[in-house]
Amino acid sequence: MDILQFQQELVEYSKTIGIDKIGFASASPFEELKSRLLRQQELGYQSGFEPKDIEKRTNPELLMPGAKSIIAIALAYPSKLKDAPRSTRTERRGMFARASWGEDYHHVLRDRLQKLESYILEKLPDAKLQSMVDTGELSDRAVAERAGIGWSGKNCAIITPEFGSYVYLGEMITNIPFAPDTPIEDQCGSCRACLDACPTGALVQGGQINAQRCVSFLTQTKDFLPEEFRTKIGNRLYGCDSCQTACPKNKGIDFHFHEEMEPNPEVVKPLLKPILSISNREFKETFGSLSGSWRGKKPLQRNAIIALSHFKDISAIPELTTVLKEDPRPVLRGTAAWAIGKIGDKSALSILEEARLKEKDEQVLQEIEKGLNMLNN
Ligand code: B12
Ligand code: SF4
Ligand code: SF4
Numbered sequence: 404m405d406i407l408q409f410q411q412e413l414v415e416y417s418k419t420i421g422i423d424k425i426g427f428a429s430a431s432p433f434e435e436l437k438s439r440l441l442r443q444q445e446l447g448y449q450s451g452f453e454p455k456d457i458e459k460r461t462n463p464e465l466l467m468p469g470a471k472s473i474i475a476i477a478l479a480y481p482s483k484l485k486d487a488p489r490s491t492r493t494e495r496r497g498m499f500a501r502a503s504w505g506e507d508y509h510h511v512l513r514d515r516l517q518k519l520e521s522y523i524l525e526k527l528p529d530a531k532l533q534s535m536v537d538t539g540e541l542s543d544r545a546v547a548e549r550a551g552i553g554w555s556g557k558n559c560a561i562i563t564p565e566f567g568s569y570v571y572l573g574e575m576i577t578n579i580p581f582a583p584d585t586p587i588e589d590q591c592g593s594c595r596a597c598l599d600a601c602p603t604g605a606l607v608q609g610g611q612i613n614a615q616r617c618v619s620f621l622t623q624t625k626d627f628l629p630e631e632f633r634t635k636i637g638n639r640l641y642g643c644d645s646c647q648t649a650c651p652k653n654k655g656i657d658f659h660f661h662e663e664m665e666p667n668p669e670v671v672k673p674l675l676k677p678i679l680s681i682s683n684r685e686f687k688e689t690f691g692s693l694s695g696s697w698r699g700k701k702p703l704q705r706n707a708i709i710a711l712s713h714f715k716d717i718s719a720i721p722e723l724t725t726v727l728k729e730d731p732r733p734v735l736r737g738t739a740a741w742a743i744g745k746i747g748d749k750s751a752l753s754i755l756e757e758a759r760l761k762e763k764d765e766q767v768l769q770e771i772e773k774g775l776n777m778l779n780n
Pocket of ligand 3: 558593596651
């Protein structure tokens, strides 16, 4: 079989199944990535969500003996919310980041990669193929960069000339010797808009993140949010897009190619107060299909409380009081106490004083104290 011709056919086929960009890379070890990963680990700059085995992450041969090439794919996702519901003074809303709009992208990209696998296997039944999206060992960005999908921006994102950085990435390791594409030249130039827009200074320098400070990471943690960051996350319920919305390469970019990725505005910009008391069933029904629900409902509820404090929504005091009095989870009780302190006036003192008498959890008691201090000052 003529591999080059097959490669061209594959590119053509990919367009018919909803793959917006495809590229090919060699499967040789990712040496630069390896030292980068080790450095990030040393500095304590990783999120903890990265796969642990750095050897496997950087040597495709360990994932597939005989690996020859990697097919990288990118799917563009929407960036503008049509008919967004308005947030009003007593009906405040939170926000899911764009990467959590529509159906969980892992499913969408896996579907495309599966179709691609079937197509390849029809022509080359003995081919060895291994697909992954996000949760696999490989760095999706490093593969995409090598395969010429886009360049690696100062905001760390892979930026495509066609769709900006609003693309999901996935890949397939193969034992087929496809011809590699050429990487795209860096087009950031002297721009630093993303670094300036980052609310926490998580982008320590162009292309380097301290994920422990990244709001996207912080919205996905389950414990108390350190106080320093509570005033930074704003109304974000999941993820953060600031370093992408600030990027001039994303200006005017808004593609709606995939039905599955269309957001439901009421779901991705939901009312905050109802989230505080949402049942497990309702949560699953409403948010279960979003990628942003993978950590369960607790982080989203904690973030909703923080968002209400961000808006200083005094009408939320009754709901916050119920959380403080009745929620079995200390993180939510404590965050609610802190939020009451932030939002309330002197009349809220009795709520916190009463809670202080009944509360047994040490951390919640500390948050109640912080709340009382805010109300007294
Ligand atoms: C862990 C993780 C996170 C962590 C850490 C992010 C990070 N920047 O490392 C947290 C939770 C913070 C996070 C947040 C987000 N994530 Co995330 N995340 C991942 C995951 C699982 C692993 C990333 C990783 O290994 N990082 C370690 C760093 C060191 O490596 P890397 O970024 O993968 O590779 C680059 C660097 O190594 C760099 N590099 C290597 N050597 C050197 C040397 C120098 C000098 C320099 C400058 C750079 C450099 O080049 C590589 C290619 O760009 C990937 C999926 C995957 N399996 O790859 C998704 C992934 C990176 N995330 C993604 C997305 C969409 C996001 C968010 C936008 C979501 C949101 N809206 O909140 C934010 C963006 C935050 C940001 N600015 O990076 C997409 C990125 C798509 C794209 N167009 O780039 C991915 C690829 C998932 C997917 N399959 O689509 N994420
Ligand atoms: S996602 Fe938000 S917090 Fe993280 S680096 Fe980008 S702007 Fe900074
Ligand atoms: S904002 Fe500027 S520096 Fe940052 S990724 Fe975009 S083009 Fe590059």
